[in-house]
Amino acid sequence: MRGISFFQTIQAKLIIIYVLLILIAMQLIGVYFIRTLETYFKTDFIASRTGQAQLLAQYAETYLAESQDNKNGEPKKSYTDLNDIVNKLFAISKAEIQIIDANGVVLTSSLSTNQSVVGSKNTQTEVVKALQGIKDNQRMFTDLDGVRKIIIARPIGSGVKVYGAVYIIASMEDVYDTMKQISQIFISGTLIALVLTALLGVILSGTITRPIQEITRQATKVAEGRFDEQVRVLGKDEIGQLGSTFNFMTERLKEALSLNEEEKEKLASILSNMNDGLIAADEHGRVIVINRRAKQILQVNEEASRGMYLTALLGVTPDLLRPAEGGGDKTAMLRLFQEDEEGPLYVRATFTAIHGKTQGGAGTIVMLQDVTGMEKLEQSRREFVANVSHELRTPLTTIKSYLEALEDGAMEEPQLAGKFVGVARNETDRMIRLVTDLLQLSRLDSKQAIISKESTIVEDMLEEAADRFSFQLEQRSIEVEIEVDPQVEDLMLDRDRIDQVLDNLVSNAIKYTPDGGHIRIHAGCRDKALEISVQDNGIGIPKKDLERIFERFYRVDKARSRSMGGTGLGLSIAREIVKAHGGSIQLESELGVGTKVTFTLPYQQEVSAG
Known part of the structure; x- marks a missing residue:
C-alpha cells in the first residue's frame, strides 16, 4: 500500500479542524466584542458632547437674549465674557466650539487658529436646522486629512424663540485609537490560542490515528484473504468499538453470501411499500407489480390494473417505452386529473428497462413521483x-x-x-x-422581520396617517373623514409597520379617487379585535381582479400604476405585516363605485413587568 503525505492524513485534518474552530470562535467573539465596544464608545462620546452643547446653550442663552432684546441699549454682558466662558469652562480637546447668533453669524470660536470665522456666517446644514429650533442635529464625517469627526449643533433658547446655536466639531480619533489598541490585543491573544491549539491537536490526534492505522493494516490482510488475524482492541471507546466491529465483520464475512437471497426479499418488500409509486411490467408490457403509492396516484385497484398494458394504464404511447428497452432511462411528465383535486396532478414517470441473464429485455420498471408541489x-x-x-x-x-x-x-x-x-x-x-x-x-x-410592539392610541395613529397626505388631499380637493368608535381602546402593535400599511392604503385611495372625492377611515371593534377600514369613492376594481389583488406585482391598471410610481408590492407587504401581527386583511370593491380595504388586529393582554 502506497504511503500518504502528512497533510492527507486524518491527524492533519483533525489539527486543522481544531485550529479552524478556535479561529472561527475567536473571530466571532472578537467581532461581537469589538463592535459592542465601538458602539459603546461612540454612543458615550456623542452623549458627552451633546450634554456639553446643551449646557453651553443654557449659559449662552442669557448673553444672546440680552443682546437681541436690548435693541436700544448696550447688553449687560459682552461677547468677550462669552468667549472667556467658552474657552475656560467648555474647552474640549481636539474640538472647536462656536457660538452663533440667530442670523447665523459666528460670535466666538474656541479654536485660536480659526478666529477668522468670527463675524462670518456659518451655513452648515446642522446650524441651519438648529436655528430653526430642531434639537437633534449631528453628523459624522471624515475630513480631507482623514480625521473622523462629528458635528453637533444645538439651538439656544429654552422657549419658542431661538436666540442662536451652539456648534461643536470634535475629533473622534481618540475613540478609534482605543479600538485599534483593543483589536491588536485581541489579535495577539488569538495567535497564542492558535499555537496552543495546534500543539494540543498533535497530541490528541495521535491517540486517534494510531489505532486507525492498525485497523487499516488488518483490512488489507482481509482483502488479501487472510482471516486468521484480528485487530487488537485497546479500549472501550469509539475506536475500540470500531476494532471489535471489524473483528466481528471478519468472522461474519463468509456468512454474508448465504444471506443474499434474504436481502433480496427485503429489498422487494421495501420497493412494494415505498412512498414513490412503482410499476413493474413484463417483456410484453403487461403490469405484473404495482405498489400502494402507484395505485393512489393513478386511482386504480390492483385487480383492475394487474395484466393491463402499461401504455393503457399510464395513457402514454408505445414510443415512450422504446428508449427504456434500449438500455437508457426515459423520463416523462404526466398530467393526471382527479375528481377530488381542483387542478391537475403532475407526476414524473421514469422508465427503466429490466435486463435478464440472457440478451434482451425482461421488462420495464416505472417510478412515479408526485411533483405537483414542485411544479x-x-x-x-x-x-x-x-x-x-x-x-x-x-x-x-x-x-x-x-x-x-x-x-x-x-x-x-x-x-x-x-x-x-x-x-x-x-x-x-x-x-x-x-x-x-x-x-x-x-x-x-422568512420570519426575520422584528415586530416591536408598543401601546398605541388608535385615533392619534389614524389622524397622523391622514396628516401625512394633507398636501395631496388639499391639492386634489379630496375630503378625509376619520371615525373612531368610543369602545376602541389602545392597542399593542408595531407602530412603524402599521403606519406603512395605512400609508399604502391611503395612498392607493388618493391615487384612484377623482378630484373632489371622499375618503373615509374608520376604526371599530369586532370579535375582540381592532378593525380599521379605508374606503373611497374612486374608480373601483373589476370583480375578475379581486382574487389576485394581493398577489405580488399584480396591477389592475398596469400602465397607470407604473406611471404613478407603484411597484405592485404595496398590498402584498401590507398583508404580510398584518399577518405578522396575527390579523387579516380583505378588500371589497365595485367598479365605478369605490373600494374598501379592511384589516383587523387582535387585542393582546399586556403583560405587566412586575
Missing part, C-alpha cells in the same frame, strides 16, 4: 422572475435611452439635459423602491 413552486418562481425582470427592465431601458440621448448631444442643452437627468433619477428611485420592497417581503416571508 407549482416552479411556476410561481417563473412568474416572480418574469415580473421582477420586467419591473427592472422598464426603468433600466428608460435610463439607458436618456443617457444615450445625453451622450448624443442633449447634454449641451441645459434645460433638456436637466429634464433627462430628472427622468433618470426618478427611474432610479423607482428601482430602489422596488428592491427595498422585495427585501422587506423576503424578511417577512
Whole structure:
C-alpha cells in the first residue's frame, strides 16, 4: 500500500479542524466584542458632547437674549465674557466650539487658529436646522486629512424663540485609537490560542490515528484473504468499538453470501411499500407489480390494473417505452386529473428497462413521483422572475435611452439635459423602491422581520396617517373623514409597520379617487379585535381582479400604476405585516363605485413587568 503525505492524513485534518474552530470562535467573539465596544464608545462620546452643547446653550442663552432684546441699549454682558466662558469652562480637546447668533453669524470660536470665522456666517446644514429650533442635529464625517469627526449643533433658547446655536466639531480619533489598541490585543491573544491549539491537536490526534492505522493494516490482510488475524482492541471507546466491529465483520464475512437471497426479499418488500409509486411490467408490457403509492396516484385497484398494458394504464404511447428497452432511462411528465383535486396532478414517470441473464429485455420498471408541489413552486418562481425582470427592465431601458440621448448631444442643452437627468433619477428611485420592497417581503416571508410592539392610541395613529397626505388631499380637493368608535381602546402593535400599511392604503385611495372625492377611515371593534377600514369613492376594481389583488406585482391598471410610481408590492407587504401581527386583511370593491380595504388586529393582554 502506497504511503500518504502528512497533510492527507486524518491527524492533519483533525489539527486543522481544531485550529479552524478556535479561529472561527475567536473571530466571532472578537467581532461581537469589538463592535459592542465601538458602539459603546461612540454612543458615550456623542452623549458627552451633546450634554456639553446643551449646557453651553443654557449659559449662552442669557448673553444672546440680552443682546437681541436690548435693541436700544448696550447688553449687560459682552461677547468677550462669552468667549472667556467658552474657552475656560467648555474647552474640549481636539474640538472647536462656536457660538452663533440667530442670523447665523459666528460670535466666538474656541479654536485660536480659526478666529477668522468670527463675524462670518456659518451655513452648515446642522446650524441651519438648529436655528430653526430642531434639537437633534449631528453628523459624522471624515475630513480631507482623514480625521473622523462629528458635528453637533444645538439651538439656544429654552422657549419658542431661538436666540442662536451652539456648534461643536470634535475629533473622534481618540475613540478609534482605543479600538485599534483593543483589536491588536485581541489579535495577539488569538495567535497564542492558535499555537496552543495546534500543539494540543498533535497530541490528541495521535491517540486517534494510531489505532486507525492498525485497523487499516488488518483490512488489507482481509482483502488479501487472510482471516486468521484480528485487530487488537485497546479500549472501550469509539475506536475500540470500531476494532471489535471489524473483528466481528471478519468472522461474519463468509456468512454474508448465504444471506443474499434474504436481502433480496427485503429489498422487494421495501420497493412494494415505498412512498414513490412503482410499476413493474413484463417483456410484453403487461403490469405484473404495482405498489400502494402507484395505485393512489393513478386511482386504480390492483385487480383492475394487474395484466393491463402499461401504455393503457399510464395513457402514454408505445414510443415512450422504446428508449427504456434500449438500455437508457426515459423520463416523462404526466398530467393526471382527479375528481377530488381542483387542478391537475403532475407526476414524473421514469422508465427503466429490466435486463435478464440472457440478451434482451425482461421488462420495464416505472417510478412515479408526485411533483405537483414542485411544479407549482416552479411556476410561481417563473412568474416572480418574469415580473421582477420586467419591473427592472422598464426603468433600466428608460435610463439607458436618456443617457444615450445625453451622450448624443442633449447634454449641451441645459434645460433638456436637466429634464433627462430628472427622468433618470426618478427611474432610479423607482428601482430602489422596488428592491427595498422585495427585501422587506423576503424578511417577512422568512420570519426575520422584528415586530416591536408598543401601546398605541388608535385615533392619534389614524389622524397622523391622514396628516401625512394633507398636501395631496388639499391639492386634489379630496375630503378625509376619520371615525373612531368610543369602545376602541389602545392597542399593542408595531407602530412603524402599521403606519406603512395605512400609508399604502391611503395612498392607493388618493391615487384612484377623482378630484373632489371622499375618503373615509374608520376604526371599530369586532370579535375582540381592532378593525380599521379605508374606503373611497374612486374608480373601483373589476370583480375578475379581486382574487389576485394581493398577489405580488399584480396591477389592475398596469400602465397607470407604473406611471404613478407603484411597484405592485404595496398590498402584498401590507398583508404580510398584518399577518405578522396575527390579523387579516380583505378588500371589497365595485367598479365605478369605490373600494374598501379592511384589516383587523387582535387585542393582546399586556403583560405587566412586575
